[in-house]
Amino acid sequence: MKIWHIALNDLLVTRSSPSTWLFLFAVPAILVVVLALPNGGFQDPNAPVYQRLDVIDSDQSPASSDLLMHMRRANATLLLCPIDNDETDRCGLGDAAFTLELATERLRQGRTEGYLTIPAGFGEAVIGQTPFKLGFYSLPTTELNPQEPLLQTVNAALTRVNALATAQRFADVLYADLGGNPEFSQQVYQRAQSYWATEPITIRFEQTPAATINSDQPVGFQQSVPGTGSMYVMNVVLAGSVVLLLERKQGTMQRILTMPVSQGAFIAGKMLSRVILGMIQFMVAFAVGLLFGTRYGSDPIALILLMFAFVLCISGLALLLATVIKSEEQGSGLALFLMLTLAPLGGAWWSLELEFIPEFMRVIGNLTPVGWVMNGFNKLIVQDGGLIAVLPNIGILVAVAGVLFAIASYRLRYEQ
Amino acid sequence: MTASSSPSLVQIRGLGKTYKRADGTPVKAVKNIDLDILTGEIFSLLGPNGAGKSTTISMISGLIPPTQGEAHIGGYSIVKQPMQAKRLMGVVPQEIALYPTLSARQNLEFFGRMYDMQGAALRQRVDEVLEVIDLKDRQHDRVETFSGGMKRRVNIGVGLLNKPQLIYMDEPTVGIDPQNRRRILDTVLLLREQYKMTVLYTTHLMEEAQELSDRVGIIDHGEIIACGTQTELMHRVGEEDRLILSIDQPNVSDTVLTRFQTEIDGVQRAVCEINPDDHSVKLIIFAQRGRKALPDAIRLANDAGVKVTSVEVREPDLESLFLKLTGRALRD
Numbered sequence A: 001m002k003i004w005h006i007a008l009n010d011l012l013v014t015r016s017s018p019s020t021w022l023f024l025f026a027v028p029a030i031l032v033v034v035l036a037l038p039n040g041g042f043q044d045p046n047a048p049v050y051q052r053l054d055v056i057d058s059d060q061s062p063a064s065s066d067l068l069m070h071m072r073r074a075n076a077t078l079l080l081c082p083i084d085n086d087e088t089d090r091c092g093l094g095d096a097a098f099t100l101e102l103a104t105e106r107l108r109q110g111r112t113e114g115y116l117t118i119p120a121g122f123g124e125a126v127i128g129q130t131p132f133k134l135g136f137y138s139l140p141t142t143e144l145n146p147q148e149p150l151l152q153t154v155n156a157a158l159t160r161v162n163a164l165a166t167a168q169r170f171a172d173v174l175y176a177d178l179g180g181n182p183e184f185s186q187q188v189y190q191r192a193q194s195y196w197a198t199e200p201i202t203i204r205f206e207q208t209p210a211a212t213i214n215s216d217q218p219v220g221f222q223q224s225v226p227g228t229g230s231m232y233v234m235n236v237v238l239a240g241s242v243v244l245l246l247e248r249k250q251g252t253m254q255r256i257l258t259m260p261v262s263q264g265a266f267i268a269g270k271m272l273s274r275v276i277l278g279m280i281q282f283m284v285a286f287a288v289g290l291l292f293g294t295r296y297g298s299d300p301i302a303l304i305l306l307m308f309a310f311v312l313c314i315s316g317l318a319l320l321l322a323t324v325i326k327s328e329e330q331g332s333g334l335a336l337f338l339m340l341t342l343a344p345l346g347g348a349w350w351s352l353e354l355e356f357i358p359e360f361m362r363v364i365g366n367l368t369p370v371g372w373v374m375n376g377f378n379k380l381i382v383q384d385g386g387l388i389a390v391l392p393n394i395g396i397l398v399a400v401a402g403v404l405f406a407i408a409s410y411r412l413r414y415e416q
Numbered sequence B: 001m002t003a004s005s006s007p008s009l010v011q012i013r014g015l016g017k018t019y020k021r022a023d024g025t026p027v028k029a030v031k032n033i034d035l036d037i038l039t040g041e042i043f044s045l046l047g048p049n050g051a052g053k054s055t056t057i058s059m060i061s062g063l064i065p066p067t068q069g070e071a072h073i074g075g076y077s078i079v080k081q082p083m084q085a086k087r088l089m090g091v092v093p094q095e096i097a098l099y100p101t102l103s104a105r106q107n108l109e110f111f112g113r114m115y116d117m118q119g120a121a122l123r124q125r126v127d128e129v130l131e132v133i134d135l136k137d138r139q140h141d142r143v144e145t146f147s148g149g150m151k152r153r154v155n156i157g158v159g160l161l162n163k164p165q166l167i168y169m170d171e172p173t174v175g176i177d178p179q180n181r182r183r184i185l186d187t188v189l190l191l192r193e194q195y196k197m198t199v200l201y202t203t204h205l206m207e208e209a210q211e212l213s214d215r216v217g218i219i220d221h222g223e224i225i226a227c228g229t230q231t232e233l234m235h236r237v238g239e240e241d242r243l244i245l246s247i248d249q250p251n252v253s254d255t256v257l258t259r260f261q262t263e264i265d266g267v268q269r270a271v272c273e274i275n276p277d278d279h280s281v282k283l284i285i286f287a288q289r290g291r292k293a294l295p296d297a298i299r300l301a302n303d304a305g306v307k308v309t310s311v312e313v314r315e316p317d318l319e320s321l322f323l324k325l326t327g328r329a330l331r332d
Ligand SMILES: Nc1ncnc2c1ncn2[C@@H]1O[C@H](COP(=O)(O)OP(=O)(O)OP(=O)(O)O)[C@@H](O)[C@H]1O
Pocket: B019, B020, B021, B027, B028, B029, B047, B048, B049, B050, B051, B052, B053, B054, B055, B056, B094, B171, B204
C-alpha cells in the first residue's frame, strides 16, 4: 500500500514538471511520424503496390488499346501511365506534360519499371500481319528489380492481339475464297476474342513489391512506433536514477526512511512509478501509430507482456545506474548516452534486417535489450506471431532485469 | 520495558558513529554517547557546527545504523525494532526535506500516508497541522514558491503529522529571520504545553537552548561534555562573569594575558578569541565580579597598548560553560 502511494507521489511529482509532457507525449509522438518516413514512409505494407509502366501510344488505334487492355488483364499490378493515372496521381506525374523525354528520365530515376512505345501504324500492321516493332525499354535487370515479368506481360498481350488478328485474317481469307457473309470475319473475331477472354493459357503475374520482398522487414510505422516507443521508454525509465539521487539530495528519501517505511519499500515504490511511466510511454507511441492506421498483429496480450518485460529490464538498469552516479548531470548524461547508443544499436531507429546493416552490427544489436524487444515486436507486428513466438524475448528481458536488480540491491546494501 | 513504565522516553547507551571518508580515513562523528530524554521535557542538544548533533539524530531516528551502542525509543530498540520505534517519533530534519513542486497540502498528505493515515482521518489531521503551522491560506501553493520561513514551517508540520509522543527538531531555526524564528520557538513551547510532546531540540545557539530547555546536553567533537538542568549547569560554571573586550589588533601576547591574571584582583584567567568568520578579535577575561574588575582591565589594556573598541560584561551562561569546558567559544 505504501509502495503504491510512493509510486503515486512520484507520478504526481513527475506530472508537476512541464518537461514531462514534452518528453512523454509531444516529442515521441512527433518522432513516431518523423521516423516512419525513412523507414518506408506512409507506405501501407498491406496496400496493393503498382508497377508503373509509361506508355507512349502514337498509334491510338483499336489494336493499340486492345494491347493495353490485355496487358492490364495479364498483370494486375501493372499501372499504365499516363493513361490509367487517377486523381491521387499514382503515376507520380504531377503537372508535367508527358513526353518521350520525360518517360526516359522517369525510367532513369527509377520512378517507373520501364516504358513502352507504340509507333503509329501498329494497328494496320496487326491487321495486315506485316512485320512491326514495338519499343520496350527497361533498366538492366537486377535481383531487386526484375524486369522479366514486365516484358512477358507485354509479350503475352501482344500474342493475343496477334492471335485475334490472325483469326480475323483467317476469316477474311475464308470469306474471299468461299464467298461467305461479309459479317462473317467480324463474327469470327468476336468469337475468338470471347475464347481468349476465358483465358485458357495465360499466366498471371503477381509481383511482390520490392519493399516487402522480405516480409520480415518492418515498414514505416511498424518500425517507428516500437522503435520510438522503446527509445523513449529508456528516456523516462532511466530518468528514475536521477530521481532517486534527487530524493536523496533534497532529503525526502531520508525523511521517508525516518517514517515506518523500509528502504526496500521506498525503492520498490520509485521503481513501480517508472514501470508505469514506461508503459504509458509505449501506449503513447502505439496510440500515435493507430492514428495512422498501423496494425500491431493479432496478439495484444503478448504485445503488452513484451513491453512490460522491456520496461522491467530498463528499470533494473535505472536502479543500477542510481547506485553508480554521483550527480544529476552525470546521471542525465549517462542516461542519455545509454539511450542514444542502445536505441540505434538495438534497431530502434531502423530495422537491423535491412540489407545494408553489416552482420557484426546485427550481432551486437541482438545482444542489447533494445535488440531483444525490437526483435519481439517484429515477430508480433510484422510476422503476426503470438505469445509463443516472443517467449524467448520476454524470457531474456525478464532474466536480465532480475540480474540487474540483484546487482543494484547488492550495491545499495554495500553502500551503507 | 514499555513507554509508560520508564521516565525516560529515549535511552541512548554507548552510541557512536564512525563515518568513512571517500579516501577511506575514518571520521569519528559521535563517540560513545549516553543520554536519557525524559517524557514530557524539552531537551536541547547544544553544540557548535560539526559537533555531531545531526549524526546523533540520524542514528536515533533509524536513518543510519550506529557503529556502536544502541538506543531505545519508548522501549523499542531503534536497531532491532525500527518500525515500532519510528511510529512513536516525528522528525524535523535540519535541511528542508519537501517536494518543492508539490503544494504544502500534497506534501503533508503524502507523508501522512507513510504513517498509514488515509481518507477523512488524513484530511482532518492535515487540516490540524496546517492550523498549527499557520499556512492554511497557502496550502495549495507549491512549496517552491514559499519564503524560507514558510518552508521551515511546512518542514516542521510534516514532523507533527503522526501526533508523535516524541519529536526531534534539528536546528529548525537555521537561516531564517527573527520573526519566523520567534514563531518557531513559540511552536516548540506549544508542543510541550498543549500537546504534551517530548522534544529533542538541537541548536548551536545558546540563547535558544536557554529559553526552551528543561535540560541541556552540551556536545562537542562527538562527545557529551556536560548534561543537566540549566541550574545544574550554571552551578558548574561557578560565579564567574566574563569581561569581553573587542579589540582592534590580530593577537594579544601570552605575557599580556598572564598580566591580566596576576595584576587584577579576582581574575582567574584571560584568553584571546578570534572569530574565524569575520576575523574579529575578542579578549575574554574571567573574573569573580566582572563589574569591579572592569576599570582595572581597561587600564591594563591601555598600558599594554591593546586598542579596545567596545566592552561587554556577561553573567554566567551556557556560553561561558562551553568556553570553560573547551577553551573555545560556541559562537553563532
Ligand atoms: N556522511 C558523512 N560522511 C563523512 N563524514 C560525515 C558525514 N556526515 C557527517 N560527517 C562528519 O561528522 C561530523 C558531525 O557532523 P554532524 O552533521 O553530525 O554535525 P552537526 O553537529 O549536526 O553540525 P551542524 O551544526 O553544522 O549541523 C562532522 O565532522 C562531519 O563532517
